[in-house]
Amino acid sequence: MKSILNGLLLIFLSAHSSSAQAVDKEQEIFDLSKTKWEWMANKEVDQLTDLFHEKAVFVHMGGSWGTEQELNIIKSGGIWYKKADIHEASVNFIGNTAILLNRITLIAEVGGREVTNPFMVTEVYVEVDRAWKLGSLSFTKLLGGE
Template structure:
C-alpha cells in the first residue's frame, strides 16, 4: 500500500511539473513577435501618427515610391505628407473595425474596414483601406495606401 501511494504521489508531482512547463512554454511563444503582429502594430501606429500629424514618423514609414490613393486623388509621398501636415484631411478618431492580413515572402497586404470620425460631423464614414507593406532590410515600408468608399 505504501508503494502504491508513493507511486501515485510521484506520478502526480511529475504530471504537475509537466503541466507547469507546458504553461510556461505557451507564455514564451506568445511573446515572440510574428510578422503579422508586427504589421498590425505598425498599421495601428500609422493611424495614430496620421491623427497626431507626426510627419517625421510617417516620413520613415512611407517608401519613397509610395502610391497613395483616395477617391479621385492620387498622391506621391510628398503630396500625402503635405496633406497630413497642412490638415487638409483631419480626423477626430479612427476606429479599425475589421482587418484581413496576408503575408507572402516580403510583401504584406492589409484590407481594413475603418470608421473615420471628422471634427464637426455627427456621422462617421466607413471605408475600406488597402495597405501594402514591403520588407526593406529590418523595416517594413508602406508602398501602397488606398482608401475606398464602401
C-alpha cells in the same frame, strides 16, 4: 526508432516555430498599422516620413498622389485623420510584402469640415532592409454604412 522520433520531433518544432513567427509577423503589421493611424491623427509627419516609402502611392476618394503630397496634406491639415475605428483587419503575406485590409470608420476633417465615412482600406507594406515601409494606402468607400 529513436531517430524517427527525433526526426518527427524536429519537424514538429520547426513547424511550430514557423507558425509562431508567422503570427508574430502578422501582429507586427497590425501594430504598425494601428500606430500609423495614431501618427496620422496626431500629424506626426516625421514618424510618417520614416514609415512611408519614397515611392508610395495614396488613393483617396478625391484622387491619388505620392508620398511628398500625402505628407504635405497631413502636415497642413488638408486632411486631418482624426480617428480610425478599426472593425476588422486581416493580413496576407506574399514574399516580403504584407497586404493588410482594414474595415474602418474614419472620422476626418477635410477642407475644414468633419466627415465620417466607412472604408475598406488596403495597406501594402514592403520589407526593405529588415524594416517595413508603407508602399500603398488606398481607401474604398463602403456603401450602406458600416
